[in-house]
Amino acid sequence: MFVKLLTIFFFFSFTLLSQLPKSSTQTLDFTYNGFLPPLTDISLEGIATVTPNGLLKLTNYTMQKTGHAFHTKPVRFKDSPDGTVSSFSTTFVFAIHSEIPSLSGYGMAFVVAPNPRLRYATASQYMGLLNITNDGNVTNHVFAIEFDTIQSPKFNDTDDNHVGIDINSLTSVESSPAGYWDGKGQFKNLTLISRKRMQVWVDYDDRTHQIDVTMAPFSKDKPKKPLVSIVRDLSSVLQQDMFVGFSSATGTIVSEYYILGWSFRVKGNAPQLDLSKLPKLPRWEPKRIYSIYKTWMPSVCIFLVPFLFISTLTILVRYVVRRRRKFKEELEDWETRLGKNRMKFKDLYCATKGFNENDLLGSGGFGAVYRGVMPRTEKEIAVKRVSNKSQQGLKEFVSEVVSIGRMGHRNLVPLLGYCRWRDELLLVYEYMPNGSLDKYLHNSPPEVTLDWKQRIKVIKGVASALFYLHEEWEQVVIHRDIKASNVLLDSEHNGRLGDFGLARLSGHGSDPQTTLVAGTWGYLAPDHVRTGRATTATDIFAFGVLLLEVACGRRPIEIQNENGERVFILDWVLGFWSEGNILDAKDPKLGTEYDRTEVEMVLKLGLMCTHSSPHDRPTMRQVLHYLMGGDAILPDLSPLDLGGNEMLEIHHELSETGMFTCGSSMVNSIVSASSGR
Ligand SMILES: *[C@@H]1O[C@H](CO)[C@@H](O)[C@H](O)[C@H]1NC(C)=O
Ligand SMILES: *[C@@H]1O[C@H](CO)[C@@H](O)[C@H](O)[C@H]1NC(C)=O
Ligand SMILES: *[C@@H]1O[C@H](CO)[C@@H](O)[C@H](O)[C@H]1NC(C)=O
Ligand SMILES: *[C@@H]1O[C@H](CO)[C@@H](O)[C@H](O)[C@H]1NC(C)=O
Numbered sequence: 001m002f003v004k005l006l007t008i009f010f011f012f013s014f015t016l017l018s019q020l021p022k023s024s025t026q027t028l029d030f031t032y033n034g035f036l037p038p039l040t041d042i043s044l045e046g047i048a049t050v051t052p053n054g055l056l057k058l059t060n061y062t063m064q065k066t067g068h069a070f071h072t073k074p075v076r077f078k079d080s081p082d083g084t085v086s087s088f089s090t091t092f093v094f095a096i097h098s099e100i101p102s103l104s105g106y107g108m109a110f111v112v113a114p115n116p117r118l119r120y121a122t123a124s125q126y127m128g129l130l131n132i133t134n135d136g137n138v139t140n141h142v143f144a145i146e147f148d149t150i151q152s153p154k155f156n157d158t159d160d161n162h163v164g165i166d167i168n169s170l171t172s173v174e175s176s177p178a179g180y181w182d183g184k185g186q187f188k189n190l191t192l193i194s195r196k197r198m199q200v201w202v203d204y205d206d207r208t209h210q211i212d213v214t215m216a217p218f219s220k221d222k223p224k225k226p227l228v229s230i231v232r233d234l235s236s237v238l239q240q241d242m243f244v245g246f247s248s249a250t251g252t253i254v255s256e257y258y259i260l261g262w263s264f265r266v267k268g269n270a271p272q273l274d275l276s277k278l279p280k281l282p283r284w285e286p287k288r289i290y291s292i293y294k295t296w297m298p299s300v301c302i303f304l305v306p307f308l309f310i311s312t313l314t315i316l317v318r319y320v321v322r323r324r325r326k327f328k329e330e331l332e333d334w335e336t337r338l339g340k341n342r343m344k345f346k347d348l349y350c351a352t353k354g355f356n357e358n359d360l361l362g363s364g365g366f367g368a369v370y371r372g373v374m375p376r377t378e379k380e381i382a383v384k385r386v387s388n389k390s391q392q393g394l395k396e397f398v399s400e401v402v403s404i405g406r407m408g409h410r411n412l413v414p415l416l417g418y419c420r421w422r423d424e425l426l427l428v429y430e431y432m433p434n435g436s437l438d439k440y441l442h443n444s445p446p447e448v449t450l451d452w453k454q455r456i457k458v459i460k461g462v463a464s465a466l467f468y469l470h471e472e473w474e475q476v477v478i479h480r481d482i483k484a485s486n487v488l489l490d491s492e493h494n495g496r497l498g499d500f501g502l503a504r505l506s507g508h509g510s511d512p513q514t515t516l517v518a519g520t521w522g523y524l525a526p527d528h529v530r531t532g533r534a535t536t537a538t539d540i541f542a543f544g545v546l547l548l549e550v551a552c553g554r555r556p557i558e559i560q561n562e563n564g565e566r567v568f569i570l571d572w573v574l575g576f577w578s579e580g581n582i583l584d585a586k587d588p589k590l591g592t593e594y595d596r597t598e599v600e601m602v603l604k605l606g607l608m609c610t611h612s613s614p615h616d617r618p619t620m621r622q623v624l625h626y627l628m629g630g631d632a633i634l635p636d637l638s639p640l641d642l643g644g645n646e647m648l649e650i651h652h653e654l655s656e657t658g659m660f661t662c663g664s665s666m667v668n669s670i671v672s673a674s675s676g677r
């Protein structure tokens with residue numbers, strides 16, 4: 001009984017509704033030249049609003065939100081018994097403004113939908129039209145024209161600036177990059193997010209079933225040729241009564257979507273918009289800056305100016321204090337005696353441009369050497385930074401080095417001064433333009449090598465410098481690190497000995513069980529390794545190795561390629577001598593231009609100097625006599641006299657304990673006292 005009553009009720013209400021005059025419930029057309037209140041026929045959902053001047057603003061800068069604006073009255077799309085969809089036409093003017101000028105939220109769409117709420121539609125790429133579950137479902141009955149500003153591969157978007165016709169899905173049925181065909185038949189691009197106003201026309205023809213979407217820049221006439229056009233019967237898509245409106249969505253990037261004016265009509269062309277009456281878009285950039293300037297500047301100035309002043313002052317004071325502290329020099333009593341040899345750290349810092357890596361000349365066990373130019377005199381210098389944690393013996397060392405530097409010897413690298421700064425000792429030498437000897441000896445393939453005349457000149461120079469240190473100077477000075485890389489060549493290719501005595505600075509072992517052997521492997525005398533003591537004889541041993549190195553063009557220790565065996569230069573030359581042809585040990589790079597007796601003498605002298613017993617080595621005075629020729633003739637020796645293989649044994653021993661480092665680069669090594677005999 002109840003069911004029957006209900007059926008009757010429904011039947012009546014249905015017939016009643018269908019009898020009502022169309023004009024009161026259904027829309028035939030409407031025109032909005034702006035959306036000024038009272039806005040009775042527009043419903044807003046989500047973050048859509050209307051601005052005071054009448055702009056329909058679909059979204060604002062809120063992330064992941066949708067905004068909908070629908071005409072509240074349904075539109076009757078089907079009113080003929082056969083269910084065909086009537087022709088309809090709409091036009092609107094829109095503009096998109098992005099927070100970030102080149103990026104945009106997801107876009108907006110003109111929508112025809114079964115209800116004006118689209119409650120389940122989601123933001124981002126679904127543009128407030130659909131959601132992940134219902135996208136593409138024919139039961140949606142959603143028809144839309146999308147203005148898409150993000151390329152979503154999911155929906156096969158062609159680019160991030162396109163216009164598409166969507167039916168029940170965000171994958172467009174047809175789409176095109178935004179633009180228009182001008183009168184001459186040329187396609188002109190339009191950028192949707194350009195903030196510029198654009199007008200759009202959407203037309204559906206009930207006989208041809210043609211859907212045309214046309215767009216043009218604001219105030220341009222409707223182009224003849226549509227932008228996107230398809231033939232599609234919408235009778236299965238649209239229902240009898242539908243709602244028309246706009247939808248838009250933001251993602252993580254946000255934009256404002258504005259509709260400035262809108263008109264719509266079924267069965268006929270949409271009424272013309274009166275473009276002059278449309279509301280103005282906000283003045284974006286200039287206004288913002290202007291308003292910030294106007295409202296904030298005065299107060300900003302009041303607070304900022306004293307703040308800036310104080311902070312600048314603080315920074316300045318801190319800079320000065322820090323700079324002073326940075327370059328602070330401590331002068332000890334003993335240094336006053338050295339007077340003008342003490343240099344200012346600040347000057348050296350400036351000269352080397354703050355110890356710039358680009359000006360690094362080399363680095364070794366005792367520190368790095370930088371090239372520099374003295375600020376006032378423009379003199380080129382080489383600054384050696386010796387890190388010296390112990391401070392032990394520094395006084396003696398500095399005094400000695402400075403005094404020798406002051407006395408001068410033409411085969412010593414001139415020391416211009418020194419500087420103590422924190423834990424560092426900086427020694428300032430004259431810059432030697434031709435670099436160190438080892439580069440000339442071991443650059444293979446030889447770029448520049450030295451001929452024999454040059455080599456003997458270098459050897460003689462070094463010998464006289466070493467003689468000066470050992471015997472001529474008021475006290476005996478032991479160099480401790482004679483080697484090819486410590487021999488520098490001045491502009492006339494004179495050999496000059498550098499770095500004297502440096503090894504001593506690190507020569508003070510604190511642990512009585514260990515002795516710090518400072519020097520370079522290959523140049524170290526066996527007695528030095530054994531006792532840990534450097535003597536003039538250990539210097540002479542190193543000088544002997546240097547003699548052999550210069551004559552043979554070989555490094556003190558070379559690794560034989562076949563079996564990785566280390567060959568000590570001493571044994572190598574001795575080998576040739578034992579076979580009776582010592583001259584074969586000479587450097588092949590010397591060619592034929594050399595003095596046989598001199599080369600032979602240098603080789604033999606080298607072997608004499610490297611005698612395993614320190615007492616059997618000649619003194620520097622004798623060495624100099626032999627080198628200078630004259631009346632001193634090398635004693636007639638045989639290889640057997642020099643055959644002590646002690647050094648080799650020591651090297652083997654050390655290589656087993658892993659302390660052996662090959663090559664001629666400077667190495668400091670701690671040798672346990674027990675490993676000596
Ligand atoms: C965006 O609009 C909504 C609804 O009008 C409002 O609640 C929100 O504060 C607005 N957000 C911004 C960032 O303007
Ligand atoms: C998508 O929308 C439909 C209604 O059209 C709703 O039933 C469904 O729950 C929604 N799905 C999601 C994931 O929101
Ligand atoms: C389409 O939606 C209807 C109603 O929401 C649902 O019953 C149907 O399963 C959906 N079809 C597909 C293919 O998802
Ligand atoms: C996107 O295009 C590819 C290739 O053209 C096609 O296989 C795929 O089905 C399309 N996706 C959708 C959602 O239409």
Ligand SMILES: *[C@@H]1O[C@H](CO)[C@@H](O)[C@H](O)[C@H]1NC(C)=O
Nearest residue numbers: 159161177179187188189190
């Ligand atoms: C128009 O846009 C397309 C695709 O974005 C581009 O290839 C073309 O160069 C543009 N034409 C002009 C005139 O800017």
